Amino acid sequence: MKLELRGITKSFGALIANDHIDLVVASGEIHSLLGENGAGKSTLMNVLYGLYEPTAGEILIDDKPVKFSGPADAMAAGIGMVHQHFMLVPVFTVAENVALGAESTTFGGVLNLEDTRRKIREISAKFGFNVDPDALVEDLPVGVQQRVEIIKALVRNAKILILDEPTAVLTPQETDELMEIMAQLKAGGTSIVFISHKLREVKAVSDTITVIRRGKVVGSADPTAATTELASMMVGRSVSLTLNKADAVPGELTFKVTNLSVMNDAGHRLLDDVTFSVAKGEILAVAGVQGNGQSELTEAVLGLHKRTLGSITLDGKELVGKSVREVLDSGVGFVPEDRQDDGLVGEFSIAENLILDLYTKAPYSRRGTLNRAVIAKNADAKVAEFDVRTQSSQSAADTLSGGNQQKVVLARELARPLKLFIASQPTRGVDVGSIEFLHKRIVAERDSGTPVIIVSTELDEVMELADRIAVLFAGKLMGIVPGKSSRELLGLMMAGLNAADAQAQLDAPVAPENGELP
Amino acid sequence: MSETPSIPAPTPAPTPAPTPDSKDVKDAEGTRVIREIMSGNAIISVLAVLVALVIGGILIAITDPRVTAASGYFFADPGATFSAIWASVSEAYGALWRGATYDPTARTWQGQLGIFETLTFATPLILAGLAVTLAFRAGLFNIGAQGQIIMGATFAGVVGFQMHLPPVIHLLAVILAGAIGGAIWAGIAGFLKARTGAHEVIVTIMLNYIAVSFVLYLLKNQLKAPGSTNPISPQMDANAMLPLLLGPNFRVNAGLILAILAVIAVAWLLNRSTLGFEYRAIGANPKAARTAGMIVSRGYITVMLISGALAGLAGVTQIAGTEKSLDSEIAGSIGFDAITVALLGRSKPWGTFFAALLFGAFKAGGTSMAVNADVSIDIVAVVQSLIVLFIAAPPLIRSMFRIKAVRPEGAKA
Numbered sequence: 001m002k003l004e005l006r007g008i009t010k011s012f013g014a015l016i017a018n019d020h021i022d023l024v025v026a027s028g029e030i031h032s033l034l035g036e037n038g039a040g041k042s043t044l045m046n047v048l049y050g051l052y053e054p055t056a057g058e059i060l061i062d063d064k065p066v067k068f069s070g071p072a073d074a075m076a077a078g079i080g081m082v083h084q085h086f087m088l089v090p091v092f093t094v095a096e097n098v099a100l101g102a103e104s105t106t107f108g109g110v111l112n113l114e115d116t117r118r119k120i121r122e123i124s125a126k127f128g129f130n131v132d133p134d135a136l137v138e139d140l141p142v143g144v145q146q147r148v149e150i151i152k153a154l155v156r157n158a159k160i161l162i163l164d165e166p167t168a169v170l171t172p173q174e175t176d177e178l179m180e181i182m183a184q185l186k187a188g189g190t191s192i193v194f195i196s197h198k199l200r201e202v203k204a205v206s207d208t209i210t211v212i213r214r215g216k217v218v219g220s221a222d223p224t225a226a227t228t229e230l231a232s233m234m235v236g237r238s239v240s241l242t243l244n245k246a247d248a249v250p251g252e253l254t255f256k257v258t259n260l261s262v263m264n265d266a267g268h269r270l271l272d273d274v275t276f277s278v279a280k281g282e283i284l285a286v287a288g289v290q291g292n293g294q295s296e297l298t299e300a301v302l303g304l305h306k307r308t309l310g311s312i313t314l315d316g317k318e319l320v321g322k323s324v325r326e327v328l329d330s331g332v333g334f335v336p337e338d339r340q341d342d343g344l345v346g347e348f349s350i351a352e353n354l355i356l357d358l359y360t361k362a363p364y365s366r367r368g369t370l371n372r373a374v375i376a377k378n379a380d381a382k383v384a385e386f387d388v389r390t391q392s393s394q395s396a397a398d399t400l401s402g403g404n405q406q407k408v409v410l411a412r413e414l415a416r417p418l419k420l421f422i423a424s425q426p427t428r429g430v431d432v433g434s435i436e437f438l439h440k441r442i443v444a445e446r447d448s449g450t451p452v453i454i455v456s457t458e459l460d461e462v463m464e465l466a467d468r469i470a471v472l473f474a475g476k477l478m479g480i481v482p483g484k485s486s487r488e489l490l491g492l493m494m495a496g497l498n499a500a501d502a503q504a505q506l507d508a509p510v511a512p513e514n515g516e517l518p
Numbered sequence: 519m520s521e522t523p524s525i526p527a528p529t530p531a532p533t534p535a536p537t538p539d540s541k542d543v544k545d546a547e548g549t550r551v552i553r554e555i556m557s558g559n560a561i562i563s564v565l566a567v568l569v570a571l572v573i574g575g576i577l578i579a580i581t582d583p584r585v586t587a588a589s590g591y592f593f594a595d596p597g598a599t600f601s602a603i604w605a606s607v608s609e610a611y612g613a614l615w616r617g618a619t620y621d622p623t624a625r626t627w628q629g630q631l632g633i634f635e636t637l638t639f640a641t642p643l644i645l646a647g648l649a650v651t652l653a654f655r656a657g658l659f660n661i662g663a664q665g666q667i668i669m670g671a672t673f674a675g676v677v678g679f680q681m682h683l684p685p686v687i688h689l690l691a692v693i694l695a696g697a698i699g700g701a702i703w704a705g706i707a708g709f710l711k712a713r714t715g716a717h718e719v720i721v722t723i724m725l726n727y728i729a730v731s732f733v734l735y736l737l738k739n740q741l742k743a744p745g746s747t748n749p750i751s752p753q754m755d756a757n758a759m760l761p762l763l764l765g766p767n768f769r770v771n772a773g774l775i776l777a778i779l780a781v782i783a784v785a786w787l788l789n790r791s792t793l794g795f796e797y798r799a800i801g802a803n804p805k806a807a808r809t810a811g812m813i814v815s816r817g818y819i820t821v822m823l824i825s826g827a828l829a830g831l832a833g834v835t836q837i838a839g840t841e842k843s844l845d846s847e848i849a850g851s852i853g854f855d856a857i858t859v860a861l862l863g864r865s866k867p868w869g870t871f872f873a874a875l876l877f878g879a880f881k882a883g884g885t886s887m888a889v890n891a892d893v894s895i896d897i898v899a900v901v902q903s904l905i906v907l908f909i910a911a912p913p914l915i916r917s918m919f920r921i922k923a924v925r926p927e928g929a930k931a
Contacts, residue, residue: 302809304808304809323811323813324808324809324810324811325811325812325813327811328810328811329811334809336809341803341805341806342805342806342808342809343806343809344803344806345798345799345802345803345806345807346802346803347802348798348799348802352795356799356806356807356810357809357810357811359792359795359796360792365792368791368792368793369790369791369792370790370791370792370795372790
């Protein structure tokens, strides 16, 4: 089935998210849409999936124009979509989830799941999905949940599958498996639209690459094109993808975490007996799939968790039991995982956000009164220094793009003399051009002799920045390995093997079957 | 772009648990709608008032017998109907306007100067409106101004008619007592919110009922005026009263000055002080405030104390300004009008001030309209309610006047 988008334009008021986009997806090809966050990829796919009505332009399937007034129309036309965040009911079984919305029933409205189970088994066998129709979705690993989403689309006879940032939630191994599945689907005649901003993956799977920038198609590329070439097309200027950083010169171990555990209200350990230390002038990256205790680790350091056991010391001073203000005042710079939720006050101006944790300090305030002139001057200086793209430092923070918001947070946290710098997901949702800048600032902070902890679920980022890498799995530390460790080793550790076992498995002559749930 | 995982964490990774203190943070979502209403621009407020007045005008016209009579021969003489409508509406609103400002036709010269009645009615509304505004900016919806006014008036009253102090000192004691009374009442809600997560809307509503019943109990027992059969207190000492600004012919009193000072103080607090910075941050994004080292629970308690003190001062201007003695109707509908005033004023101190003046004018002019134009005073209540309706539904006004909603730049799927 051939899909064609002709002159698709979608605007929200004055904002044009898609500007005359032309795109042809041939039958049985994997077509990648490459673009930065906010380039308009998701908007385009939502138009295609019937979630948005295009302002102008038309959609053609097998050269016949079609009109979708909702996802049901799109599905009926053979288009399936796997969203970045899965649309599954965790407490339902796989079969129940697949049946949802297209239930087959017998007399009197009695649910007939057997039919669905049979279809799941068929598809599962055909593509080697290895999915049990009766497993509860909440018991399945993320990679398998994603396959359930794909099955959902295939059961509804999707001929074109849209995968929206599918690898964002996967371990490297799961990513490889997904790519294999994509190849098999393609062999079976399914066209795939693959949306990503990860160049390595796009190059690995695509037949055709279309690059989108600021809502416009800026060109298409061959998967054999050089990575830097793709990156510059995406950003619109040349970017250097490799960070030229000198080797770390680790100094004294000033930050120590000893037997740290964090419990939730139910007493469940989200972080379990973690011990490590970071030296002055080195970057320790904490790797792991999202939700394995990284957030709890950083929040515990900042003093946001009350149920904390163990010890965290900075320059010999205990931080556990201190208030957030006291921790910040002892010289900790903190970039939270979710900048919009925790790092910024969206309706505050950039200037106000730049003093969000400094507003009680001179010269920004004296005797309880804010000094607005100093605050404005500080803001203008920081906006210039960190190249925050904005009309004015008095604009509200939520008018900024993700990358510029992150620059504001970083500018604030690096503004004072630090004894420890912690950044969670410092470049999540940030465009390639800003990533380069943010990484350089982080390395500069390291080189000035600050111990730095970077928490990231992006393996590329971890490997780029780290002098040493700690891997967390299910709240436990799987080990700390050198910064130049292999992707495979880290992948195994992220899947729950400790450093020694992971190394042993890599050294073993035959790669073992990967341990999938039945 | 928020990265809240909509999927359970991979097994056997632990499911993400609610972070401690998340109760402080969760119901920010609950106030999101009100926040949207409050943060619209001033044009919406003005248009809401205009549209409400137009609809009020339609109601005035169709309830006027002259219009009804003229419409009986509409097809024979349509002009008669229109001139009847014009006469009816312009008479009513004209009377409203003159009653609220200056009415040369009034019999007494005091009666001509309705503007001072407007200011008198506006005084407690300004203070109570500020109470709602301030709490709202910190993310709390203080529905309890009514109860806080009652408690403020009760505390002020006890000091005012049971104690006998020298001039000035007595008045200062009354003002202080009123502020404390209101602060305690609102502080209960703030404390419960901070410590247990109890929603301030529910708590303040319930505290309103408790305040009314409590003051009624006191008025039937300890505070009853000697010899009175009604539940009403003795009169305040002369020393305890807010001085009249323009002599005995007008009710306008020093409470107005108190209210204006309060507007200035709240404006400074919100826009210039570190405390206000903290309140605004907590109100706009409590999670980010917490991450930046602010103590959200302490913010909730202190802002409610200040908010309650402002409402308590509104109680003071009632008992020590106009009413002289305490009864269970001391707060009238001020506590609820204050919410509308704060909404109309877009939760800005000076916006609240002008909205309170408008409502004071409605109150002062409403009587004149009822008397001089023979229009039911209920029309004023209808207009006030319509204003609330239109402010509460900004998209309605926007679509009526084709005002584009401002959309944040990051409007992607």
